[in-house]
Structure formats: C-alpha cells, structure tokens
Amino acid sequence: MNTYKVHSLSTVEKRLIRLGIAGLFLFESFITSLLPPYSLKPLIKQIAFIGARSMLVIIVAGLFVGMVIALQFYDTLLRFGSISLLGSAVGLSLIRELGPVITALMVIGRAGSAMCAEIGIMRVDNQIDALECMAIDPYRYLFSPRILAGIICVPILTAIFILVGIFGGYIVGVILFGVSPGSFFQGMSDTILNRDILMCFSKSIVFGLLIVWIACDKGFNLHLDKHGAYGSEGVSRITTESVVLSSMAILFSDYLLSALIL
Amino acid sequence: MNNPDIENIIEIEGLNTWYGDRQILSDISLNVVRKEIMVIMGHSGSGKSTLLRHMIGLSKPESGSIKLLDKEITSLDRKELHKLRRRIGVAFQNGALFSSMTLQENVELPLREHTKLDQNTIRIMSRLKLELMNLSDSESLMPAELSGGMLKRAGLARAVVMDPEVLFFDEPSAGLDPATSAELDDLILQLRDAMNMTIVVVTHDLDSAFKIADRITVLDNGRQIITGSKEMIRNFPDPRIVNMLERRAMDDLVDADDYLDKLTRN
Numbered sequence: 001m002n003t004y005k006v007h008s009l010s011t012v013e014k015r016l017i018r019l020g021i022a023g024l025f026l027f028e029s030f031i032t033s034l035l036p037p038y039s040l041k042p043l044i045k046q047i048a049f050i051g052a053r054s055m056l057v058i059i060v061a062g063l064f065v066g067m068v069i070a071l072q073f074y075d076t077l078l079r080f081g082s083i084s085l086l087g088s089a090v091g092l093s094l095i096r097e098l099g100p101v102i103t104a105l106m107v108i109g110r111a112g113s114a115m116c117a118e119i120g121i122m123r124v125d126n127q128i129d130a131l132e133c134m135a136i137d138p139y140r141y142l143f144s145p146r147i148l149a150g151i152i153c154v155p156i157l158t159a160i161f162i163l164v165g166i167f168g169g170y171i172v173g174v175i176l177f178g179v180s181p182g183s184f185f186q187g188m189s190d191t192i193l194n195r196d197i198l199m200c201f202s203k204s205i206v207f208g209l210l211i212v213w214i215a216c217d218k219g220f221n222l223h224l225d226k227h228g229a230y231g232s233e234g235v236s237r238i239t240t241e242s243v244v245l246s247s248m249a250i251l252f253s254d255y256l257l258s259a260l261i262l
Numbered sequence: 263m264n265n266p267d268i269e270n271i272i273e274i275e276g277l278n279t280w281y282g283d284r285q286i287l288s289d290i291s292l293n294v295v296r297k298e299i300m301v302i303m304g305h306s307g308s309g310k311s312t313l314l315r316h317m318i319g320l321s322k323p324e325s326g327s328i329k330l331l332d333k334e335i336t337s338l339d340r341k342e343l344h345k346l347r348r349r350i351g352v353a354f355q356n357g358a359l360f361s362s363m364t365l366q367e368n369v370e371l372p373l374r375e376h377t378k379l380d381q382n383t384i385r386i387m388s389r390l391k392l393e394l395m396n397l398s399d400s401e402s403l404m405p406a407e408l409s410g411g412m413l414k415r416a417g418l419a420r421a422v423v424m425d426p427e428v429l430f431f432d433e434p435s436a437g438l439d440p441a442t443s444a445e446l447d448d449l450i451l452q453l454r455d456a457m458n459m460t461i462v463v464v465t466h467d468l469d470s471a472f473k474i475a476d477r478i479t480v481l482d483n484g485r486q487i488i489t490g491s492k493e494m495i496r497n498f499p500d501p502r503i504v505n506m507l508e509r510r511a512m513d514d515l516v517d518a519d520d521y522l523d524k525l526t527r528n
Contacts, residue, residue, distance in 0.1 A: 121361075122360075125356065125358055125361075126354045126355070126356065126358040127358050127359075127360055127361075129320055129352075129354070129358065130352065130354055130358035130359075130417075130420075132320060132347070133318055133320070133347055133350070133351075133352035133421075134347070134352075134371065134372045134375070134420075134424075135344040135345070135347040135348045135372075135375075135376065136371070136372070136375050137340075137344065141375075
C-alpha cells in the first residue's frame with residue numbers, strides 16, 4: 001500500500017490522495033481498536049502519556065484562563081451593572097469554548113507533537129518496517145491504543161480544565177472582587193444547560209480524535225511526503241506540520257461543531 | 263510448517279520496479295533454495311535493498327512475480343502477508359530496535375505478540391537467542407546504550423527468536439570494523455548450520471560475501487549481472503565483476519563525452 005504513483009499528478013490531486021490515505025489510516029486504526037484481541041496495557045500506557053502527564057499543564061492553564069476571564073468579565077459587566085452574571089459568563093465561556101479548545105491546544109503541544117516525532121522517528125529508523133516484518137500490525141500495536149487514549153483523555157482533561165477554571169474565576173470574582181458566592185454559583189447553574197455540556201463533551205471527543213489522528217498519520221506516512229528530506233529534517237518538518245495542522249483543524253471544527261449544535 | 267517438498271524457498275521472475283521515471287530494478291529473476299545462503303551484492307544504489315524490500319513484501323513491484331515459501335506475495339492481502347511473515351525473520355541494517363524497550367523486551371516482543379507462552383518460557387527462549395548472539399550480559403540495556411555491532415546482533419536475535427524458516431539480513435557488515443563483521447559472518451553460518459535456515463544477505467562487502475555465500479547475485483544499476491556460485495563469479499569475464507573483485511572504481515568504464523556532459527550540465 002506504500003506504492004502509488006504521484007509523480008505525474010497535480011498538487012490538488014496529490015493532496016486529495018494524501019487526504020484519502022489519512023482517511024484510510026483513521027478507518028483502519030479505528031476498526032482495529034474495536035476488534036479483538038483487546039489489550040489493556042498499551043492503552044493504559046498511552047492514557048498515562050496523553051492524560052496523566054498532561055494534568056499539571058492543564059491545571060495551571062485552567063487556573064489562569066479562569067482567572068483572566070473572570071477579570072475581563074468583571075470589568076465589562078461592571079460597565080453594564082450586571083455583576084451578578086459573572087458566574088454564568090465564566091461558566092458558559094469555559095464550558096462552551098475555552099475549555100475544549102485550550103485543552104486541545106495544550107494537548108497538541110504536549111502530547112501530539114511528541115507522538116508525531118516518536119512515530120516519525122520509528123518510520124525513519126525502519127522500526128515500523130520491522131514491526132511489519134515481525135507480523136505485528138502497526139495499527140493495532142501503535143495506533144489503536146493512542147486513538148482510544150485520545151478519545152478517553154481529552155474529555156477528562158477538558159472537564160478538569162473547566163473545573164479548575166471555574167475555581168480560578170471564583171478566586172478573582174468572589175475572593176478578590178467581592179462578588180457574592182451565592183450569585184456566582186446560582187447564576188452559573190441557572191444558565192448552563194445540558195446542551196452546553198453536550199457541546200463541550202462532543203467537541204472534546206472530536207478534538208481528542210483529531211489530535212491523535214493527525215499526529216500519528218503525519219508520523220506514520222512521513223515517507224509519502226516527498227517534498228522534503230526523509231531523515232531527521234523530515235521528522236522536524238512533519239512535527240511542525242502536524243502541530244500547525246491539528247491546531248487549525250481544532251479551531252475549524254470548533255466553529256463547525258458550535259454552528260451545528262447551537 | 264516445514265514442507266520439505268518446496269525446494270525453492272524464494273522464486274522471483276521478471277521483477278521490474280520504478281521510482282518515478284527511474285527504473286530501480288529491471289527484469290530480475292532468481293531463486294533461493296532451501297538451506298542456502300544467497301548473497302545479493304552490488305554498489306550503493308544498485309537496487310539491492312529495494313530487491314530485499316520486495317522479497318519481504320514491504321513494497322510492491324510494478325511487474326513480475328515473487329514467490330516466498332510458495333506464496334505469491336505480490337497478490338497477498340495484509341492478513342495473509344502477516345501470516346506468511348511469521349515464518350520469516352528480517353534483520354535490518356541498523357537493528358531497528360524499539361528505543362523505548364530494553365534489549366530483552368525487544369527480543370521478546372515477537373514471542374509475546376504471537377505465542378501464548380508464559381513469561382518464564384519467553385524469557386528462556388529470548389535468553390537462548392541473546393546467548394547465541396553473545397549479548398546475554400547486555401539484556402537489560404536500552405538500544406541507545408549499545409554499539410553498532412551489538413545493535414546488529416540484537417536485531418538478528420530478534421529476527422530469529424521465532425525460529426523462522428527464512429532469514430533476511432540487510433547489510434550485516436555496513437559500518438562495522440572487519441573483526442566485528444567477521445564475527446557476524448560466523449553467526450550467520452552458525453544459524454544456517456544449527457537451525458537449518460535459508461538465508462538471504464544483502465551486502466556490499468566482498469570478503470563477507472565470499473565467506474558466507476553458497477551463491478551470489480550481483481546487481482549493477484538495477485540489472486542482474488549474474489547469479490551463481492562463488493567460482494562462477496570469480497571466473498565471470500564481465501568487466502563490471504572483474505572491477506568489483508579487484509576493487510577498482512567503475513569510472514574507467516565511463517564514456518568521456520558522457521562524463522564531460524555530466525560535469526557541464528546545468
């Protein structure tokens with residue numbers, strides 16, 4: 001499946017073919033992850049890598065994002081005399097947009113780039129060929145656990161981000177600026193609907209999938225992007241590409257999902 | 263699994279491969295018989311590594327047929343290919359060990375993935391192979407801590423841990439000093455004699471080739487010059503072979519106009 005003729009095709013055709021390959025890659029990894037035999041150990045390892053080790057970054061980021069939006073909203077709402085809305089403003093903006101998007105961007109920077117580089121190096125160093133030669137399916141061995149871990153971890157990280165963010169908003173709004181804690185939380189629980197939670201959840205699942213898909217596909221199919229060097233320069237190039245592409249994909253699909261659900 | 267009826271372990275016929283407009287291999291036909299050590303020789307860029315990749319089904323040729331253990335690998339699907347690959351072992355040039363695992367975990371990986379043996383048996387089997395490769399003292403080291411020769415031997419240990427019928431070895435002596443590379447040659451001979459393996463070795467090293475080979479195939483610019491015994495190669499009158507044996511550079515064959523054209527081309 002690695003041999004296809006691209007030499008006489010136009011750029012658009014090449015891109016379409018590449019997109020098709022990426023689609024097949026996702027399909028294959030996803031299907032293999034649903035079929036037995038299931039093995040828990042690699043999945044747990046990936047959850048530790050994508051999820052557990054991103055916790056600290058997510059908590060710190062969540063805290064400061066929550067604090068800064070509380071600060072900004074406090075200043076804005078003060079002008080309209082509606083300080084009581086602070087809780088719902090912080091909660092809604094975190095749950096609908098900032099939580100899923102910033103968590104996804106943090107995971108791209110921390111785990112997506114590392115994953116892409118790791119798999120790219122495995123490709124360059126023939127380790128993926130070696131897997132094939134040992135009759136070990138790279139989709140099952142490398143990608144299924146990563147894709148599942150992405151889908152599992154990103155929503156949980158998003159939830160943690162939002163929780164810490166609300167706490168950050170509480171520190172600024174209630175403790176620093178003296179908004180009453182009752183109105184802060186009451187406003188929040190009044191305005192946040194199930195639909196908002198659903199939006200947050202579906203976004204974070206899609207983002208989790210996108211991050212792992214783009215990072216793994218870029219690394220795995222490094223040898224197909226022939227316009228650059230193959231060795232270490234190739235790895236650095238595809239890692240950059242994967243970070244840029246997955247950030248773009250996150251922001252684009254964020255708009256798409258918001259428009260669909262709202 | 264061992265079917266003694268198949269004498270031809272590998273049969274290649276009319277193999278052609280292009281990369282873009284450049285033909286990498288043209289009309290290669292050869293066979294490898296059971297328990298033989300076939301050495302594929304050639305300069306860098308002669309297409310020998312590509313030929314190896316075709317034989318193990320890592321890339322598909324544009325035309326031609328490749329039969330490995332009596333199966334036409336150009337038309338196998340992924341599942342059948344994986345089934346067939348359990349019967350072969352491939353040792354890569356740089357070892358291609360997984361850098362996140364220790365040497366022992368690397369060697370144990372195929373056993374873990376393909377057998378239901380218990381931990382102790384797996385350990386014993388992997389130690390047997392590591393011992394054979396003289397690596398039993400280094401089993402808990404990471405690949406980054408190993409020297410080039412050790413990496414190759416470790417890759418070889420991993421390739422033979424499932425006791426394959428056919429072993430493919432890419433450039434055993436590349437990047438090694440003569441003594442270490444002689445050690446590897448002995449190991450290859452030992453594997454054939456002790457474990458009855460059929461072995462295909464790709465190399466550019468003349469000494470190593472003549473030491474281990476039963477038959478040699480010489481490639482030049484993607485063309486098969488000759489396949490035959492060591493004697494045949496030594497007595498073959500083709501100037502490319504004579505040059506190779508005498509380690510003369512090929513440039514005395516270059517046409518003067520052609521050379522000038524190459525230098526002045528934009």
